[in-house]
Amino acid sequence: MSISRANLADFVYFLAIARHQSFSRASQEVGISASALSHAIKGLEIRLGVRLLNRTTRSVTLTDAGERLHQVISAPMQEIDGAMEILNKFRDEPTGRIRLNILSDAAELLLGPVLPIFTERYPEIQIDLTVTNLIVDVIGGGHDAGIRYGGTVPEDMVAQRLSPDIRWVVAGTPDYLKSFGIPKHPNDLHNHRCLRIRLGSGAMYDWEFEKGKQRLAIAVPGAITIDETRVGLALVRNGAGLMYAPEPAMQPLIDCGEVVTVLDDWASVAPGYHMYFSSHRQVPTGLRLLIDLIREIHPLGE
Missing domain, CATH: 3.40.190.10 (Periplasmic binding protein-like II)
Structure with missing residues (x-):
């Protein structure tokens, strides 16, 4: 089979499917619909005379022939991508x-x-x-x-x-602190309403503090759990409790006096x-x- 523009395009589609093991995710990368992508791969398989993919309702995997094709064309296609980037440097306007x-x-x-x-x-x-x-x-x-x-x-x-590096701070509204008191030590947070944090991995985050050589991680209590800072900022400015956040994100509320930082001498610094x-x-x-x-x-x- 001779190399043609159609075959080169289908090789790009094939490599995208191999990376994602999904027609829908691969279609997002290459910019065509999943059905058009499936049609293109079927056409490539017909022209090659071999089946490249095992398709089920739940997964897409490479056949032995697909694995071999992937091994052979991956490096050359990466070199072509690299060549296009090199040429891009010579353009008046990078694209x-x-x-x-x-x-x-x-x-x-x-x-x-x-x-x-x-x-x-x-x-x-x-x-x-x-x-x-x-x-x-x-x-x-x-x-x-x-x-x-x-x-x-x-x-x-x-x-x-x-x-x-970014400094992490704890803050609450003046009214909240007037009602619940100002924590003097990280362990005092056990007696406060805190906005708990869920990490991207799904695990709960323990608020981290440092003072000199001391390091503490506090599993804070709280009725509300967040996984996004902007939601937390809306909650803390309305008195929902104390929030632990990157100082640059909290700074606008601090500057206008809507919130006040506490435990400043225990603030930790992270990469x-x-x-x-x-x-x-x-x-x-x-x-x-x-x-x-x-x-x-x-x-x-x-």
Whole structure:
């Protein structure tokens, strides 16, 4: 079988399905419907004369022939992607699309001030954001990179720091503190109403504190559990209880006097935001330009 444009396109579709093991997720990456994707793969299988995929109602896996094809074409297709990125450097206007999976806090605090400038500077680059606090396989999900706190970046990824370390604070409204008292020690939180935090892994987060060489993790009580900072900010400003949050996210409420921080002498500092991506992929030009702009603007300080 000779190489044609149709076959090359179908190879791209096949590799996307192999990565995601799902027609629906692969269709989101390549930008066509799942039914059109299925039709394209069936056409490729007919032209090749072999079945490449095992399809059931619950899963999509590679056949032996599919595994062999995947082994043979993966590296050349990555080299083609790399060649396109190299050529992109010679354009007057960089083009392409960046797919990012990011924390909601990073979307607001880090990218909110940067992306309007980025799109003005590089109008031909498209940015596709997936904002979630869930722990996901970023690369397997079809994204070019992710943004997470430094301490949560997978070890097999290349990480680029985007912000300084972040201070975490506890705050409540003046009326709440007048009614329930001001905690002087982290253990005092056991007698307060706290907004509990569910991590992206599903586990409950123990609020972390440090003072000198002392380190404490408190499993705080509370009737309300959150997994997203913006919801917590709306709750804390209305007196729902005490909230533990990144100081940059809490700062606007602090500045206008809606909330007051407590336990400041126990505030902990954690790694800041990092961009991370696979070491086995050519880093898209647009992604490098975005990292450079974030470092130029310093939205969270130097």
